Amino acid sequence: MNTATNNPKSVESFELYAPKLVSKEEFFVGGHRACQGCGESLAIRLMCKALGKDTVITNATGCMEVISSLYPTTAWRLPWIHVAFPNAAAVGSGVEAGLKALRRKGKIADRRVKSVAIGGDGGTMDIGFQALSGAMERCHDMLYVCFDNEAYMNTGIQRSSGTPFLASTTTAPAGKKIPGNQVWKKNLPEIMVAHNVAYVATATPSYPIDFMNKVKKARQVKGPSYIHCLVTCPTGWRTPSETCIKLGRLALETGIFPLYEVEDGKYRLTVEVPEKRRPVQDYLKGQGRFRHLTPDQIQVIQERVDIEWETLMIKVNCSKSKEELRAQRTR
Amino acid sequence: MGKRIGMEIALAAAEAAALCRPDVIAAYPITPNTHIPEHLSDIVAEGRLDAEFICVESEHSAISACCGASGTGARTFTATSSQGLLYMQEVLPIVSAMRLPVIMAIGNRAISGPINIWNDHSDIMYQRDTGWVSLFAANGQETVDMVIQVFKIGEHRDVMLPVNINLDGFQLTHVVEPIIMPDQEEVDRFLPAYVPYAALHPDNIVSMGTLGMPEIYAEAQKSKNVALVNSKKVILEVWKEWEKQFGRKYEPIQSYRTEDADIALVTMGSMGETAEIAVDELRKQGVKAGLLKIKLWRPFPFDDLKKAVKGIRVLAVTDRAVSFGGPGGPVFSEIRSALYDVPKRPKIVNFIIGLGGRDIQVENFMDMVRRATKGKLSEPYEFYGVRG
Ligand SMILES: Cc1ncc(C[n+]2csc(CCOP(=O)(O)OP(=O)(O)O)c2C)c(N)n1
Ligand code: SF4
Numbered sequence: 140m141n142t143a144t145n146n147p148k149s150v151e152s153f154e155l156y157a158p159k160l161v162s163k164e165e166f167f168v169g170g171h172r173a174c175q176g177c178g179e180s181l182a183i184r185l186m187c188k189a190l191g192k193d194t195v196i197t198n199a200t201g202c203m204e205v206i207s208s209l210y211p212t213t214a215w216r217l218p219w220i221h222v223a224f225p226n227a228a229a230v231g232s233g234v235e236a237g238l239k240a241l242r243r244k245g246k247i248a249d250r251r252v253k254s255v256a257i258g259g260d261g262g263t264m265d266i267g268f269q270a271l272s273g274a275m276e277r278c279h280d281m282l283y284v285c286f287d288n289e290a291y292m293n294t295g296i297q298r299s300s301g302t303p304f305l306a307s308t309t310t311a312p313a314g315k316k317i318p319g320n321q322v323w324k325k326n327l328p329e330i331m332v333a334h335n336v337a338y339v340a341t342a343t344p345s346y347p348i349d350f351m352n353k354v355k356k357a358r359q360v361k362g363p364s365y366i367h368c369l370v371t372c373p374t375g376w377r378t379p380s381e382t383c384i385k386l387g388r389l390a391l392e393t394g395i396f397p398l399y400e401v402e403d404g405k406y407r408l409t410v411e412v413p414e415k416r417r418p419v420q421d422y423l424k425g426q427g428r429f430r431h432l433t434p435d436q437i438q439v440i441q442e443r444v445d446i447e448w449e450t451l452m453i454k455v456n457c458s459k460s461k462e463e464l465r466a467q468r469t470r
Numbered sequence: 471m472g473k474r475i476g477m478e479i480a481l482a483a484a485e486a487a488a489l490c491r492p493d494v495i496a497a498y499p500i501t502p503n504t505h506i507p508e509h510l511s512d513i514v515a516e517g518r519l520d521a522e523f524i525c526v527e528s529e530h531s532a533i534s535a536c537c538g539a540s541g542t543g544a545r546t547f548t549a550t551s552s553q554g555l556l557y558m559q560e561v562l563p564i565v566s567a568m569r570l571p572v573i574m575a576i577g578n579r580a581i582s583g584p585i586n587i588w589n590d591h592s593d594i595m596y597q598r599d600t601g602w603v604s605l606f607a608a609n610g611q612e613t614v615d616m617v618i619q620v621f622k623i624g625e626h627r628d629v630m631l632p633v634n635i636n637l638d639g640f641q642l643t644h645v646v647e648p649i650i651m652p653d654q655e656e657v658d659r660f661l662p663a664y665v666p667y668a669a670l671h672p673d674n675i676v677s678m679g680t681l682g683m684p685e686i687y688a689e690a691q692k693s694k695n696v697a698l699v700n701s702k703k704v705i706l707e708v709w710k711e712w713e714k715q716f717g718r719k720y721e722p723i724q725s726y727r728t729e730d731a732d733i734a735l736v737t738m739g740s741m742g743e744t745a746e747i748a749v750d751e752l753r754k755q756g757v758k759a760g761l762l763k764i765k766l767w768r769p770f771p772f773d774d775l776k777k778a779v780k781g782i783r784v785l786a787v788t789d790r791a792v793s794f795g796g797p798g799g800p801v802f803s804e805i806r807s808a809l810y811d812v813p814k815r816p817k818i819v820n821f822i823i824g825l826g827g828r829d830i831q832v833e834n835f836m837d838m839v840r841r842a843t844k845g846k847l848s849e850p851y852e853f854y855g856v857r858g
């Protein structure tokens with residue numbers, strides 16, 4: 140069982156094999172202005188390593204664009220373009236079309252360069268949702284990665300449709316009458332699956348090899364692919380910066396954010412979740428944004444997470460072949 | 471050699487765009503520009519043009535996709551109208567700031583409130599200050615010629631700016647006119663391949679669209695303005711080349727019978743042709759009338775205007791858009807401001823005409839001239855022939 144929070148061994152073994160697996164080359168370099176312990180900038184660094192050189196990045200407006208591109212500096216050693224907040228997917232689709240046409244006409248080198256668009260939860264799930272839906276539906280050879288830190292961090296921690304139920308944000312604050320965000324998080328990976336996207340995955344930088352493998356896989360897809368990456372934001376979550384990685388692991392171990400991939404409609408868990416999932420309380424308790432929660436409210440969250448987990452497991456099991464199911468029963 | 475053909479102008483605009491061999495076209499349907507992207511998709515589907523046609527889900531994505539494609543060094547084209555153009559607005563100043571020569575044909579149409587699909591110039595006037603080169607065509611031939619010219623203008627190393635060509639919705643887009651359509655060989659000779667200054671490709675890494683702090687933002691704005699102002703030199707050069715190769719002359723402001731004129735009408739777009747007839751009629755009646763047709767809207771041709779109004783006592787400026795609560799129509803306030811320093815400037819009056827497709831006929835232009843000559847309008851500007 141890969142539970143690093145209570146089993147430091149797996150971290151050790153990670154250090155053992157990681158250098159062999161992970162490129163030393165940096166495409167997203169230091170000196171940028173992200174906060175200490177920013178999960179989003181770490182995830183981008185890992186993503187770039189997995190993508191490699193033949194990539195063009197389109198970045199939606201948001202924390203990552205701001206911290207990485209303060210003129211005349213740039214943290215990007217990949218070709219990179221930022222246009223606006225709602226349109227990373229559309230710009231990325233134009234990049235893809237441009238590269239495709241120019242390559243076909245012999246105007247650029249004859250090799251595959253992948254268009255990769257990235258955005259925060261706001262730039263992806265809210266204001267960029269239409270552009271994303273359009274780009275995915277049009278089947279561009281493009282990977283879209285949503286870095287979901289569960290609020291509009293760049294503008295000061297406002298609620299997005301990725302904000303968890305009851306989390307306190309600056310536009311859905313925990314007040315005496317209304318205890319934070321009143322609705323459940325939008326399930327964007329599921330909506331991407333409904334777009335018939337060939338490869339959809341969830342990820343977090345807390346499982347770096349898993350994340351990078353998914354990026355590599357998504358890169359290979361000749362068509363649209365989508366990765367939903369949960370990233371810690373110490374500033375917005377009101378968490379100590381050193382808990383960045385731990386929180387991603389707790390999100391998995393509680394079943395709040397399972398890591399899975401959907402290939403051609405087939406669901407598969409990529410990192411095992413402990414048989415006995417940790418209570419959601421373990422994930423919620425260290426975070427300032429959930430500080431106001433009562434035990435009853437935590438119970439409501441627990442029940443919802445249980446249901447979502449079971450729903451996912453049904454899909455995972457339905458995706459298994461007869462042989463896999465038989466093997467599972469005899470185990 | 472080009473051939474004279476009879477063709478709907480929107481289709482001719484699409485044919486002209488295709489002759490320029492764009493690599494990527496992204497557009498979204500909206501009346502009255504729709505026939506342009508439709509016809510381009512036809513041309514691509516028939517295999518007459520090797521391009522990516524992106525059937526986007528909105529105009530915001532159309533211009534965004536063009537921006538991304540242009541960033542890779544692809545030659546890009548789009549077309550829209552009215553609400554579609556407004557929907558693009560967020561991205562328009564970014565395209566010009568990135569110095570990407572995206573070309574757009576605008577089938578001009580009124581802005582909603584109430585919704586109206588007919589022609590006026592409100593849509594482009596909302597975009598006046600987005601930093602694009604902006605031209606107005608008066609007929610089908612000008613539309614076709616300008617579509618080809620602007621690729622050369624926008625892509626020129628001394629310009630590197632997006633360009634829009636305005637053609638009046640319906641009055642131009644849906645009208646069949648005799649047009650001399652250049653052939654592929656002629657266009658290839660006129661228009662060199664696009665060589666981008668920088669392009670998104672791993673062989674030559676760039677960051678485009680970075681964050682500008684107060685120390686640099688103002689310089690970025692100034693440099694865009696300098697580029698736009700300086701583009702006029704290239705526009706004039708390209709028009710010279712065009713005249714040499716195709717024999718058709720283009721000027722920022724085209725004067726019609728103004729040599730000895732006392733009074734001149736000012737128009738932009740297709741109404742210039744109606745106004746010409748009005749001038750001829752007035753001349754027959756002994757009125758010394760003339761006409762100025764503005765073809766270059768941005769960068770605004772200040773010197774040409776000053777030259778063109780020499781000797782003219784009264785200018786009757788027509789506008790096809792409203793600046794609500796402002797000094798008059800946008801063309802009017804531009805011209806008044808441009809002539810403020812001229813010691814012997816004409817008296818300038820403003821008629822706001824043809825809003826949302828309201829018909830303006832020869833007799834109306836004649837009436838405007840007569841009234842402007844008398845010199846008295848009840849207001850500095852007048853909604854011509856409008857009730858209430
Ligand atoms: C059209 C538009 N609306 C609003 C904004 C302001 N804005 C910029 S970034 C941002 C939030 C970004 O949130 P998210 O996409 O989640 O990225 P994060 O900063 O959290 O990484 C907002 C609201 C904008 N730039 N453009
Ligand atoms: S506010 Fe959050 S997402 Fe933004 S840079 Fe800081 S830690 Fe990263």
Ligand SMILES: [Mg+2]
Nearest residue numbers: 259260290292
């Ligand atoms: Mg966010």
